[in-house]
Amino acid sequence: xxxxxxxxxxxxxxxxxxxxxxxxxxxxxxxxxxxxxxxxxxxxxxxxxxxxxxxxxxxxxxxxxxxxxxxxxxxxxxxxxxxxxxxxxxxxxxxxxxxxxxxxxxxxxxxxxxxxxxxxxxxxxxxxxxxxxxxxxxxxxxxxxxxxxxxxxxxxxxxxxxxxxxxxxxxxxxxxxxxxxxxxxxxxxxxxxxxxxxxxxxxxxxxxxxxxxxxxxxxxxxxxxxxxxxxxxxxxxxxxxxxxxxxxxxxxxxxxxxxxxxxxxxxxxxxxxxxxxxxxxxxxxxxxxxxxxxxxxxxxxxxxxxxxxxxxxxxxxxxxxxxxxxxxxxxxxxxxxxxxxxxxxxxxxxxxxxxxxxxxxxxxxxxxxxxxxxxxxxxxxxxxxxxxxxxxxxxxxxxxxxxxxxxxxxxxxxxxxxxxxxxxxxxxxxxxxxxxxxxxxxxxxxxxxxxxxxxxxxxxxxxxxxxxxxxxxxxxxxxxxxxxxxxxxxxxxxxxxxxxxxxxxxxxxxxxxxxxxxxxxxxxxxxxxxxxxxxxxxxxxxxxxxxxxxxxxxxxxxxxxxxxxxxxx
Numbered sequence: 001x002x003x004x005x006x007x008x009x010x011x012x013x014x015x016x017x018x019x020x021x022x023x024x025x026x027x028x029x030x031x032x033x034x035x036x037x038x039x040x041x042x043x044x045x046x047x048x049x050x051x052x053x054x055x056x057x058x059x060x061x062x063x064x065x066x067x068x069x070x071x072x073x074x075x076x077x078x079x080x081x082x083x084x085x086x087x088x089x090x091x092x093x094x095x096x097x098x099x100x101x102x103x104x105x106x107x108x109x110x111x112x113x114x115x116x117x118x119x120x121x122x123x124x125x126x127x128x129x130x131x132x133x134x135x136x137x138x139x140x141x142x143x144x145x146x147x148x149x150x151x152x153x154x155x156x157x158x159x160x161x162x163x164x165x166x167x168x169x170x171x172x173x174x175x176x177x178x179x180x181x182x183x184x185x186x187x188x189x190x191x192x193x194x195x196x197x198x199x200x201x202x203x204x205x206x207x208x209x210x211x212x213x214x215x216x217x218x219x220x221x222x223x224x225x226x227x228x229x230x231x232x233x234x235x236x237x238x239x240x241x242x243x244x245x246x247x248x249x250x251x252x253x254x255x256x257x258x259x260x261x262x263x264x265x266x267x268x269x270x271x272x273x274x275x276x277x278x279x280x281x282x283x284x285x286x287x288x289x290x291x292x293x294x295x296x297x298x299x300x301x302x303x304x305x306x307x308x309x310x311x312x313x314x315x316x317x318x319x320x321x322x323x324x325x326x327x328x329x330x331x332x333x334x335x336x337x338x339x340x341x342x343x344x345x346x347x348x349x350x351x352x353x354x355x356x357x358x359x360x361x362x363x364x365x366x367x368x369x370x371x372x373x374x375x376x377x378x379x380x381x382x383x384x385x386x387x388x389x390x391x392x393x394x395x396x397x398x399x400x401x402x403x404x405x406x407x408x409x410x411x412x413x414x415x416x417x418x419x420x421x422x423x424x425x426x427x428x429x430x431x432x433x434x435x436x437x438x439x440x441x442x443x444x445x446x447x448x449x450x451x452x453x454x455x456x457x458x459x460x461x462x463x464x465x466x467x468x469x470x471x472x473x474x475x476x477x478x479x480x481x482x483x484x485x486x487x488x489x490x491x492x493x494x495x496x497x498x499x500x501x502x503x504x505x506x507x508x509x510x511x512x513x514x515x516x517x518x519x520x521x522x523x524x525x526x527x528x529x530x531x532x533x534x535x536x537x538x539x540x541x542x543x544x545x546x547x548x549x550x551x552x553x554x555x556x557x558x559x560x561x562x563x564x565x566x567x568x569x
Contacts, residue, residue: 003273005321005330011276012059012318016069018288019052019312027072028080030309034292037307039093042086044307049076050097050104051312057104058318063111070112073104078116081123088130091137093305098131099144099202100315102151106209107322113155125157132165139186140194142169143202150206173199173216179347181221189420190384191348191366192239196225196251197316205319208258218251218260224343224352226252226263226271230391231339231357233274237508238361238389240303240368243292244313245284249275253320256329265328266335272320273334290314294508300397301383301508342428342456349422351430353456360390360534362454362461364432367420380416387417387454387463390534393483394507401501401515403482406452406465408522409475410445413438417450423554429455431554445471455550460539461532462492462546466555470522478530480516482507485535489516492543494528496520527551 022032030048037044053076056069088094105113105124113121129152131145146169149162176183176199178191185194200221204214228236228248235248249272255261256268263271283296290311291297323329343352349365368384380402382395388404389395396403408415415436423431431453438444447469455462467476480489482503491498497519506512518530529547531538 026079027076032308034308048309050100055315057107140198233278250316265332344425400503
């Protein structure tokens with residue numbers, strides 16, 4: 001199936017038409033049905049206005065507005081800034097939405113902003129400027145005031161305050177860069193889709209609209225990021241806010257629009273089109289509205305800040321419409337990507353394997369542990385802490401057995417993996433270590449740690465874990481993929497027990513699932529190894545010899561840097 005610009009235009013119009021059935025009489029709010037967020041219904045209604053405005057802005061950015069969407073948003077802006085919209089405050093949801101409002105106004109400036117009465121412009125500026133005067137969350141949120149400032153400058157209302165907001169965001173972004181085109185989402189090691197739909201998108205789009213060079217390593221990012229999609233268009237199920245769905249393709253689209261991409265126009269069109277179609281074909285719409293979930297509704301995968309209009313950050317993918325009908329993104333021959341690739345990324349600590357149309361990410365670097373939480377934060381985060389993620393499976397709920405995980409059970413308490421310390425990634429392997437963290441009744445075991453390596457060949461995954469400092473009576477448990485696909489987990493070294501456990505809450509891909517489990521009693525220092533396959537069978541091979549080969553390259557390499565680990569051991 002060939003994907004076209006008309007498909008994207010038609011989808012934007014259909015989404016906007018369905019959402020506007022819930023517009024308030026003054027058009028300042030879109031009060032979509034569903035559970036309210038923790039921010040309250042007025043904030044949720046603003047979110048409905050702002051996020052759909054972003055879709056309308058990309059849809060009409062070339063001056064084509066046959067459905068008069070911009071009339072509605074102009075009326076809503078006039079009413080909202082007359083006291084209807086909630087005020088912007090520190091680390092509050094209205095600050096998030098101010099960026100979508102500002103970017104929408106910037107993209108449609110000749111047809112909306114320039115035609116507003118000066119009094120409405122002044123009120124809008126006053127509301128937006130509060131984003132520059134309040135504190136964002138310590139992550140990608142700094143690009144919300146950045147985007148507001150960028151619009152005010154484009155509207156001839158820039159000053160020292162707007163320039164400070166822009167400079168501060170870019171200064172922080174530079175400090176969050178770890179290499180390979182990847183940024184951490186704030187201090188620490190949080191790598192996920194926010195790289196594409198926020199940390200690259202806002203500053204790179206601003207530079208493009210201003211005719212300046214793009215300085216966010218977007219091209220380098222897309223060298224690896226484009227692999228995080230399955231052949232069917234599914235984005236990797238990894239990280240938070242996954243209800244934004246096809247927003248995952250926005251960085252690919254922006255790369256094509258700006259030319260700042262290693263991908264051909266035909267490859268980019270194929271990828272973004274498949275991603276859009278993936279969700280449209282799998283129940284993401286309910287009565288024309290994007291639901292809170294992945295395919296359909298999926299409560300377990302949501303965050304507390306998610307409200308009925310949250311999924312409409314998917315609007316960011318419509319950045320592709322900035323490419324006009326004659327752009328190579330739409331005129332070049334569509335191209336399917338190479339199906340078989342392996343890429344190690346030492347910066348974020350990732351090992352990416354794309355094979356038979358499915359991408360697996362082996363995670364040895366992203367943990368989403370905030371610096372102030374310290375080494376022993378005890379809450380499991382399934383969206384970041386697991387050793388592996390894919391485009392055909394999702395992690396289990398924190399209330400179910402953890403998939404793709406190694407845990408230690410000491411005196412009845414089961415450990416979780418929180419802060420991850422990368423040890424390197426190259427060729428077909430990635431390695432890390434972590435301290436097993438227990439609950440408040442047993443916060444730590446002195447000297448206890450686990451060193452881990454994943455190595456891949458085709459669809460085969462060799463998982464090696466060296467447990468160091470295990471007290472007597474410790475049980476180790478290793479789990480595999482949570483999926484209804486045939487997914488064996490076979491012990492190679494050290495494992496003595498094998499079982500299967502049910503995850504009754506399932507995943508975003510299946511309503512319920514079973515997870516394979518290996519077990520062993522361990523004490524002191526023990527090396528454990530297993531082979532896992534997401535969809536297939538374990539190959540005939542001398543896996544025990546491969547364990548020694550990989551250990552010599554990684555954990556047992558006498559030349560590797562050990563300074564990052566306690567005691568240099």
